[in-house]
Amino acid sequence: MTFRLKFVTLVLGTLIIGGCGVDKAQFHEEEVDHAAMDHDMMENEHMSHDEVQALNNSTGENALIIPMMLKANQEENVTYTVRAQQGSTEIFDGIQTNTYGYNGSMLGPMLRLEKGETVKIKTINELEEDTTFHWHGLEVAGEADGGPHSVLAPGEEKILEFEVTQEAATLWFHPHPIGKTAEQVYYGLAGLIYIEDDNSKNLGLPSDYGKNDFPLIFQDRTFDDKKQLNYQAVMNSDGTIGDTLLINGTVNPKLAVKQEKVRLRLLNGSNARNYTFKLNSGDSFVQVATDGGFLNKPVMLNEVTLTPSERAEIIVDFSQINAKDLALTNEEGAILLPFEVLDGEGTTDEAQEKMNDFAVTAEEKALPVTKKIELFGMMEHVTINGKKFDPNRIDFTQQQGMTEVWEIYNKPDMMGGMIHPFHIHGTQFKILSRNGQEPPENEQGWKDSFAIAPDETVKIAVQFKHKGVYMFHCHILEHEENGMMGQVQVE
Ligand code: C2O
Ligand code: CU
Ligand code: CU
Numbered sequence: 001m002t003f004r005l006k007f008v009t010l011v012l013g014t015l016i017i018g019g020c021g022v023d024k025a026q027f028h029e030e031e032v033d034h035a036a037m038d039h040d041m042m043e044n045e046h047m048s049h050d051e052v053q054a055l056n057n058s059t060g061e062n063a064l065i066i067p068m069m070l071k072a073n074q075e076e077n078v079t080y081t082v083r084a085q086q087g088s089t090e091i092f093d094g095i096q097t098n099t100y101g102y103n104g105s106m107l108g109p110m111l112r113l114e115k116g117e118t119v120k121i122k123t124i125n126e127l128e129e130d131t132t133f134h135w136h137g138l139e140v141a142g143e144a145d146g147g148p149h150s151v152l153a154p155g156e157e158k159i160l161e162f163e164v165t166q167e168a169a170t171l172w173f174h175p176h177p178i179g180k181t182a183e184q185v186y187y188g189l190a191g192l193i194y195i196e197d198d199n200s201k202n203l204g205l206p207s208d209y210g211k212n213d214f215p216l217i218f219q220d221r222t223f224d225d226k227k228q229l230n231y232q233a234v235m236n237s238d239g240t241i242g243d244t245l246l247i248n249g250t251v252n253p254k255l256a257v258k259q260e261k262v263r264l265r266l267l268n269g270s271n272a273r274n275y276t277f278k279l280n281s282g283d284s285f286v287q288v289a290t291d292g293g294f295l296n297k298p299v300m301l302n303e304v305t306l307t308p309s310e311r312a313e314i315i316v317d318f319s320q321i322n323a324k325d326l327a328l329t330n331e332e333g334a335i336l337l338p339f340e341v342l343d344g345e346g347t348t349d350e351a352q353e354k355m356n357d358f359a360v361t362a363e364e365k366a367l368p369v370t371k372k373i374e375l376f377g378m379m380e381h382v383t384i385n386g387k388k389f390d391p392n393r394i395d396f397t398q399q400q401g402m403t404e405v406w407e408i409y410n411k412p413d414m415m416g417g418m419i420h421p422f423h424i425h426g427t428q429f430k431i432l433s434r435n436g437q438e439p440p441e442n443e444q445g446w447k448d449s450f451a452i453a454p455d456e457t458v459k460i461a462v463q464f465k466h467k468g469v470y471m472f473h474c475h476i477l478e479h480e481e482n483g484m485m486g487q488v489q490v491e
Contacts, residue, residue, distance in 0.1 A: 052273065055220060055245050055330060060254035060338035066210040067192060067217075067248055070109035078120040078159060080111055082133060084175065084189060085126045091251050095227045100127065100187040106249045108173070108191025110215065113164045115197035120161045125152035130177045131184060135193065136309060137171035137291055137428065137448045138162075142468010142490065145426050148178045148391060149469065165465060166428060167293045167356075168200030169446070170215070170265045170311050178391065182271055182477035183231045186240065188249065190217065190269045204351040205288060205315065206263040212346060213263040214255065216337065218306075219246045220273045237379040238418075239272025239476040245336055254338045259319040260346025263288075264328075266314065268306040271477040274419065274451070276331035278303040279316070281323030289313035292428030292446025294355040299442045303331075307421035307451040309475040312442070319345060358445050360430050364403060364461045371396055371406040371462075373486075375420050375452065375474065377413065380482050382474065388483030394469070395486035403463040405432065410452040417454030420479065424448060424462065425470040426490070432459040449475055464490040 073081050087105030088096040102108030113119055123133040123146075130153055134146035140162040143150070152158055171193040175184040192215050206212035222234040222242035234240060247253045268275055279285065286298035291311050304312050318326075318341050328337040376383050385395070398404055406429075408422055428446035431439040435457055443450065452458050464470070473485035 053241055053243055054332060055334040055336070056243050057335040058245065058254070058327075058338060059252040060335075060340075061252045062250050062254065064214070064216075064253040064255045064337070065248045065250045067107060067215060068109045069209055070103065070111050073122070076122065078122045080119070081122045081124065082108070082111075082173075082191070083124040083126050084131050084133070086128070086187075089188070089249065091246070091249065092223075092227045097223070097227055097229060098187075099229070100184060100189045102173075102189065102191045106188040107217065108189070110192040110194060110209075111173075112194045112196065115164050115167060115195060118161065118163045120159055122157060122159045123152065124157040125154055128154050129180060130154070131175045131180070131189070132177050133173060134176040134425070135171065135173050136423075136425075137169065138193065139166045139426060139428060139465050141466040142426065142470055145468060145470060146173075146176060147425060147469070147471045148176050151177055164195060166195060167446075168197045169195050169289065169292045169428075170267065170313060171195065171291075172267055172269065172309075172311075174269075176471075179481060182235075182240065182481050185269070185477055186221070186231045186271055187229060190219075192217070192267070199294070199356070202352070203294070203355055206261050212258070212260060213265070215248065215265045215267065217248050217267045217269045218275055218336070219269045220244065221246055235478070236272075237478050237482060239478050241271070241273045245334075247337055254340055256340040256342055257318050258342050258344060258346035261315050261317045261319070261351075264314050264316060266304070266306060266312045268308050268310050270308050272308060274305060274307045275336075276303050276305040277314075277336070278329055278331075279321070279323075280325070280327045280329045280333070280335070281321055283321045283323065285314045285316045287312050287314050287442045288355060290443065290445035291448045293358065295442065295445045296356050296358055297353055298351070298355070301442060304442065305451065307419060307449070307475070308477070309421060309423055309449045310451070315351070356445070358430075360432060360444075360461065364405075364430065365432065367403065367405045367461065369407040369459065370404045371398075373406060373408045373422075373472070374411050375408065375422065375484065376411040377484075378415070378418060382479045382482050382484040384473075384484055384486045387486070389473075389485040391487075393487070394489045396488040398462070398464060398488055398490050400464055400467050400490050403461050405459055406462050407457060407459050408452055409457045410454050412454040419451050419453050420484070421449050421451055421475040422458075422472070423475045424472040424488075426466060426468065427462055427464050427470070429460045429462040432461055434458050467491055
């Protein structure tokens, strides 16, 4: 049915445009040639976004890799040292795949930070190309944010220092150099940041790292017949996807758990793929945290959707589920992570019902919209407010500490349009409304990224605690590379 409808649109579209010989070289950066865009969409009809390549099922033959927790650096006068490196990794038995990683050949360690602590991180670029170290979700000054302006050339290093002022959350870090972000992430540059605070330690949630508290970094990849990653060969300007899922860099992963409550910190670290996570048994779970902190109370769900860069912490009670062949699946039923439920009960503390005091105030609800953002287009033609990213242009300014309401609109195109994950650097914000309605319960918490569907309008209350220039962009990494990014200067 969907296909037929699309076919009709396709034919009509071709008739209307009728051999438009648009010269792409004539594109002016600030203008989008809609005819050319429609033309490209015709030719790429097979890439239509509701027909995303399926993921292979995990065979469960490999135990899930748990990223190591980075030890504080004792020798030097810094808390942590993080090196961007290249190397090779045995993802498949007996085969070395060329990859990138932080302090290792693939992905990175987990950095555990404490609210209130002052952290010094030494970053070192050991790659043969430029990179940056961006701390996604961290509320730090623009200088420390690691956006595209903070390039480290090969061999360069930089120490950054900041105070951790935000509450407990699962954040992450990844590179952000112009033109290379998508590729460097694809080859393996991504790591975790956990912020802990008094609240997170007293909630009674599972918090034994790698025992009952697991990070799950979801990334889909395409391996060639030599089991190598070749970004240029598989790159899709509308978002690179693959048929092979890696979780924490593990292919065909399996997770052994006890019969107890287990905390899964889900991170969509993919370039472009969206996931709707569910249990194949149909059992429910609770979501306890969003991108930037705990929800006020656990929200019971049967599924949770994450677009690129979003996080959700969920608690699955394996003492209550009796299903055989239990697994985490996606919306299509692809087996992402089979669970092996071991005999014997674990210890499960009674968790607090009240976890946070997140609230949207009456003042925030009454604020007028002062910034408007229109997301539009696909492939090379993506824009924000009709413009492509220009590192020398400041799109907005905002006062430090002032809350403003940003209204984001996803303008449909003739193919209907697609979901964009919208992200702002250096802040955790509040979703005020989606199409005028209160957001779902599991979005009533701190967010730094959210999905916006075609023709949807989302209002958010945004405050920056620090000064600097920050990016806002679509987190489909190829859209970001294609210019779906702008800058806000906080003064
Ligand atoms: Cu995950 Cu510009 O960031
Ligand atoms: Cu970011
Ligand atoms: Cu996008």
